[in-house]
Amino acid sequence: MPERLDRFMERAASAYYAGRDPFGQAGDFTTAPEISQAFGECLGLWAAVTWQMMGAPAPVRLVELGPGRGTLMADALRAVGEVMPAFRAAVEVHLVETSPTLRAAQAARLPGTQWHDRLEDVPPGPTILLANEFFDALPIRQFIRREGGWRERFVQDGGFVEHAVEAAPPLPETAPEGAIQEYSAASLAIAHHLAGRLRMQGGAALVLDYGPAAEGFGDSLQAMTRHGPADPLAGPGSVDITAHVRFPALAAEARSAGAAVHGPLPMGLFLQRLGLMSRAAILARANPRAAGLILSGAERLVAPEGMGRLFKVLGLCHPGLAIPPGFEPA
Numbered sequence: 001m002p003e004r005l006d007r008f009m010e011r012a013a014s015a016y017y018a019g020r021d022p023f024g025q026a027g028d029f030t031t032a033p034e035i036s037q038a039f040g041e042c043l044g045l046w047a048a049v050t051w052q053m054m055g056a057p058a059p060v061r062l063v064e065l066g067p068g069r070g071t072l073m074a075d076a077l078r079a080v081g082e083v084m085p086a087f088r089a090a091v092e093v094h095l096v097e098t099s100p101t102l103r104a105a106q107a108a109r110l111p112g113t114q115w116h117d118r119l120e121d122v123p124p125g126p127t128i129l130l131a132n133e134f135f136d137a138l139p140i141r142q143f144i145r146r147e148g149g150w151r152e153r154f155v156q157d158g159g160f161v162e163h164a165v166e167a168a169p170p171l172p173e174t175a176p177e178g179a180i181q182e183y184s185a186a187s188l189a190i191a192h193h194l195a196g197r198l199r200m201q202g203g204a205a206l207v208l209d210y211g212p213a214a215e216g217f218g219d220s221l222q223a224m225t226r227h228g229p230a231d232p233l234a235g236p237g238s239v240d241i242t243a244h245v246r247f248p249a250l251a252a253e254a255r256s257a258g259a260a261v262h263g264p265l266p267m268g269l270f271l272q273r274l275g276l277m278s279r280a281a282i283l284a285r286a287n288p289r290a291a292g293l294i295l296s297g298a299e300r301l302v303a304p305e306g307m308g309r310l311f312k313v314l315g316l317c318h319p320g321l322a323i324p325p326g327f328e329p330a
Contacts, residue, residue: 002154002161005221006139006185008236013137015237017099031133032208032307033072036297038279039271043206044076046274047128048087049325050204054318057126057202058090065119065190066134067095070106076130077110094122119193127203129194135250136209136242138186142219143171145179153180158234179217182243188253195259195316204317204324210310211244213264220244247312254316262315262327268308271301273326 003011032039051060064073073093081088093113097103103115116122142153144162150171151162165171169183194205211220223232223239230239247264254261263270271277280298284291300306315327323329 002156002163004141005153005155006141008155008233009139009241010186012236012239012241013139014098016240017102031068032301032311033068033075033132035300036276036280036294037071037075038276038283038294038298039301040072040075041079041279042271042274042276043072043130043132044079045083046206046325047076047130048080048084050128050317050321051087051090052084053322053324054126054128054202054204056086056090059092059125060087060090060203061094061122061125061127061129062091063094063096063119063122063127063129065096065129065131066137067097067106068102070095070109070113072130072132073106073113074109096122119190119197124197124201126201127197127205129203129205130208131205132208134209135184135187135190135207135245136211137240138184138190140182140184140221140243141169142221143168143181143183145175145177145181147177150181155233158231160233175217180219181217182220182246184243184246184249187245187250191250191253191316192257195254195257198316198318199258202318202321204315204321207245207247207250207314207316208267208311209245210307211247211312213247213266213312215246215248218244245312247314250314258319259316260319260321262317262323264312264314265327266304266309267311267313268302268304268306270313270326271308273328276302 047062067073077088093110094116095106095113096116096119098117106113143150143165144153150165152165153160154163171181220243221232223230223241225239232241251261277298280294284294302308315324317324
């Protein structure tokens with residue numbers, strides 16, 4: 001039986017993450033927190049300064065969506081504990097994670113953490129939220145332009161088949177033949193809920209992920225295994241399936257729910273504004289034997305030919321909050 005692409009992706013992701021740790025050299029891919037500890041430290045300090053801008057509420061929910069092994073949060077908390085202990089004392093850590101395997105890894109690094117299956121389950125209150133490479137793993141639908149209309153892609157026997165569109169989201173009235181439009185209802189629902197929470201209860205959020213800053217057509221579905229490309233439709237649950245994040249759509253959804261939106265900015269520019277390279281230089285001086293690795297890792301995060309241009313950063317916040325660090329006009 002053909003299966004709609006988003007349902008196939010949801011089933012595959014659930015099976016993939018349920019019983020494995022896919023991160024690092026021994027896994028399938030490496031994320032920014034695993035590349036450089038300066039990444040998590042800079043985001044932690046961003047959160048601390050933003051907290052001050054919020055009026056230093058206590059307690060404050062520090063939330064991460066899809067926290068991996070807990071590396072980012074551990075680095076963030078260590079940095080703020082040294083630089084701004086008042087913020088560390090005010091923080092309640094909440095992780096949105098469904099994988100039992102990853103929860104165990106997070107618990108080893110982050111004692112005292114609270115876990116939730118959904119963002120909606122996090123207790124109300126002022127919130128600072130981080131989402132690094134979370135939205136790219138959420139399921140998408142794909143629509144393809146055929147003879148002046150739209151068809152939808154389904155998965156059957158390891159390949160795509162096209163069917164008539166039912167319950168379609170808003171789609172462009174005109175597009176070239178063969179154009180593919182991607183749509184993620186799950187991403188928009190989370191953006192809407194998050195924006196409403198920030199508007200009503202106060203706070204700010206950072207979304208860091210890969211994808212274009214402008215809308216366009218194209219098939220961005222991809223998969224990774226052992227740090228190399230894989231067929232996203234073969235062996236559901238055996239490979240990491242992702243797609244580009246549609247940042248303009250997330251931004252529009254957040255605005256519609258009442259949040260202020262900043263960016264998206266190239267991640268390299270944002271991290272440079274936060275001082276990531278300076279922090280990496282300090283770490284390199286403190287550990288001369290690993291200096292080359294430390295500096296090359298940081299460069300990978302900010303360089304346009306690395307992750308600095310492909311990855312973007314979107315900021316959401318309460319409409320009364322000043323522009324958060326890193327998003328100031330040039």
